[in-house]
Amino acid sequence: MQTVTSHTSQRGVMTTSQQDTAEKAAQLLAQIAETRSRQAFSELFSHFAPKLQAYGTRQFGNEQTAMDLVQETMTNVWHKAHLFKADKGSPSTWIFTIARNIRFDLLRKNKKRKDDISADELWPILAEQNDNLDDDYALDQDILLQEISHYYGQLPDAQRIVVEKIYVEGKSQQEVSDSLGIPLGTVKSRTRLALKKLKELIVEHD
Amino acid sequence: MIKSHPSEAILYQYASGDLSASMTLVVGTHIDMCPICKRTVCEIEEGLCNKHLDSLVETICAPSKGAMSKTQCDQMLEAIFNSQAKPAAQREDLISLEGRRFNLPTTLAHNAHRIGEWTHLVGKLWRAPVALSDDGQTNLIYMEPGAQVPEHTHKGQEATLVIDGVFNDEHDAYYDGDFILLDADRKHTPRTATEDCLTLATLDAPLFFTSGISRLLNPFSSLFFR
Numbered sequence: 001m002q003t004v005t006s007h008t009s010q011r012g013v014m015t016t017s018q019q020d021t022a023e024k025a026a027q028l029l030a031q032i033a034e035t036r037s038r039q040a041f042s043e044l045f046s047h048f049a050p051k052l053q054a055y056g057t058r059q060f061g062n063e064q065t066a067m068d069l070v071q072e073t074m075t076n077v078w079h080k081a082h083l084f085k086a087d088k089g090s091p092s093t094w095i096f097t098i099a100r101n102i103r104f105d106l107l108r109k110n111k112k113r114k115d116d117i118s119a120d121e122l123w124p125i126l127a128e129q130n131d132n133l134d135d136d137y138a139l140d141q142d143i144l145l146q147e148i149s150h151y152y153g154q155l156p157d158a159q160r161i162v163v164e165k166i167y168v169e170g171k172s173q174q175e176v177s178d179s180l181g182i183p184l185g186t187v188k189s190r191t192r193l194a195l196k197k198l199k200e201l202i203v204e205h206d
Numbered sequence: 207m208i209k210s211h212p213s214e215a216i217l218y219q220y221a222s223g224d225l226s227a228s229m230t231l232v233v234g235t236h237i238d239m240c241p242i243c244k245r246t247v248c249e250i251e252e253g254l255c256n257k258h259l260d261s262l263v264e265t266i267c268a269p270s271k272g273a274m275s276k277t278q279c280d281q282m283l284e285a286i287f288n289s290q291a292k293p294a295a296q297r298e299d300l301i302s303l304e305g306r307r308f309n310l311p312t313t314l315a316h317n318a319h320r321i322g323e324w325t326h327l328v329g330k331l332w333r334a335p336v337a338l339s340d341d342g343q344t345n346l347i348y349m350e351p352g353a354q355v356p357e358h359t360h361k362g363q364e365a366t367l368v369i370d371g372v373f374n375d376e377h378d379a380y381y382d383g384d385f386i387l388l389d390a391d392r393k394h395t396p397r398t399a400t401e402d403c404l405t406l407a408t409l410d411a412p413l414f415f416t417s418g419i420s421r422l423l424n425p426f427s428s429l430f431f432r
Contacts, residue, residue, distance in 0.1 A: 042283060049282070050273055051259040058258075067274075068306035071282050090250060096255035104223040117320070117338050119223070120295055122230045124316045127295045183385060 021047070025091035026084075033082035040080055046091070049074060052099055059103055069106060073099040080126050097125050153202060159194035162187055208240050208383035215389075217243060221250040228344040231317060231336070232365045232385070235406055238311035239383035251276040303332060303348055307368055309402055321346060329353060330398075336406070344408040349373060355398040364388045364409040366396075371403030 025047065049070050052118040056066030076098050086092050101119035106117055120126055155163065165176045173191065177184040212220070212233050219225045220233045237243045274282075292404060298318035301308050310318060322335040330353030336344040349355070349371075366386045373380055375394040388394060 024226055038283075038287060041286075045283060045286075046279070048259070049279065051262045053274060054262055055258045067278075067282075068237075070274075071285065074282070075286045075289050076292075078286050078289070089252065090255070092259050093248075093252050093255040096259050098252055099259075100223045100251075100254075108227075117227045117317070120292075121316045121320075122227060122234055122313065123223075124297075124312055125296065127312070129317065 022090045022092065026086050028139075029077075029081045029084045029091055032078065045074055048077075048095055052095075053097060056103070060106070067105055069099060069102050072102045076102075076126060083126055094125075097123065101125070111126070117165070155194050155197055159190045159197065162190040163194045166191060208242070208381070208385075210380060210384040211240065211377070212385050212387070214246065217247055219251055221247050221254060226375070227338045228336075229365060231338065231344065232367050232406055232408050233311060234313035235311045235369070236367050236383060236385040238313050240287070240385075279384060285429055297302050298424050301346075303334075306348075311369070314406065321392055328339070331355060344406070347405045348408050349396070349398045349403045350407075351398055351400050351402050353402075354395065357393055357395040362409055364407060366407045369404040369406055371398070371401050372407070373403040 025044060028040045028044045031037045032044070043164055047124045052070045053066050056069035057063065060066055060069070073095065077095060080098075084091060088094075101123050103123070104119040153160070161180070162176055163177070165171045166173065171179070173187045174184060180187075216225070216229075220230060220237075221243050223230075225233060270282075273312060280343055293341060295302055295316055297312075299310055299315050301310055301318065302322065303324050306409075317336060317338075319336045322337060324332050324334045326332055330347040330350035332350075334346045334348075336346065338424040347355075364387070366380075366388075368380050368382055368384045370382055372382075375396045377394065
């Protein structure tokens with residue numbers, strides 16, 4: 001496992017002022033979570049809003065969307081401050097990941113998709129309970145229903161034979177026509193009917 | 207031990223929010239299962255934060271051109287204090303399939319409501335679509351023991367994550383948490399032996415089956431894997 005020291009050395013040593021800022025921001029978040037302090041939030045806001053605005057402006061090239069990003073990100077910070085965990089990372093990284101999610105949603109909102117997935121589903125960083133401690137995802141060993149490859153067993157014989165020859169034995173429709181002594185047109189129509197029937201069986205089962 | 211991971215480039219795009227929704231889901235679910243990639247992503251996020259937020263010296267006290275005015279700040283604060291908290295995210299931790307039950311990793315658990323009905327494909331294969339209103343086609347694929355996905359190629363990329371169990375193809379064996387990204391036109395034949403396997407897979411074009419009886423599937427591959 002890497003130590004905290006090697007983490008920071010990879011990203012350049014944190015300056016004293018950055019450390020102070022991080023500690024201060026963590027205190028403010030704790031105050032917001034515990035006492036719903038509007039004053040603490042305002043202080044946090046005045047530090048982060050301009051940074052978020054600059055990030056949003058660079059990402060969207062649009063002042064209004066940048067303001068939306070600031071407002072939605074900071075709204076989440078206000079309501080979800082209790083979910084910040086100081087041992088998991090710095091306050092600014094936490095706020096950045098919230099902004100990253102809002103950016104994702106704003107970019108997709110512009111594409112006007114219906115029933116669209118939201119970033120909170122894809123990066124559930126604001127979920128109340130986030131850890132699935134179980135690392136084995138199978139719960140029991142029951143066996144499934146028997147295999148159902150019987151779909152094409154349900155076809156009428158004439159159609160099934162044609163399908164078997166074409167798809168299992170890999171014959172061409174002309175070869176099937178020759179070997180069964182039936183017209184090529186009949187082979188084609190039986191194949192078509194068989195595929196249609198199979199589709200119905202599969203959809204029925206669905 | 208997970209041995210097959212997304213590339214650092216993919217993790218970077220994941221952390222920046224630049225992957226498609228379907229790829230974000232598959233990579234995010236891998237990260238839930240993989241402490242190594244989780245740590246890498248945390249580091250990348252720190253780096254991104256440093257680049258996008260921390261390095262900026264701008265503050266309200268020293269506003270730059272185009273910065274928010276005091277009035278704008280006050281209005282926004284007022285709006286935030288009057289806003290309602292979003293309802294907590296829904297999650298379902300369990301998925302069942304005909305007597306078999308699986309725990310879902312966190313990211314997938316938050317998308318459980320998007321998982322559709324299980325459909326039996328041919329042979330020992332099942333699938334359930336994950337509706338992401340995305341360009342990709344995302345499915346949970348369940349392979350019973352002794353199942354084989356017919357040899358196939360695909361026009362686009364296919365990303366597969368093993369949620370539970372093990373499967374093999376011509377190249378390797380893949381276990382819980384392994385993430386496999388296959389490029390277009392690379393043939394492979396996933397199969398299970400004595401164990402079953404649940405995977406999450408996303409692809410951006412339908413499969414094309416290349417041999418034997420599986421060619422029968424081609425007229426339906428869009429039906430199966432959409």
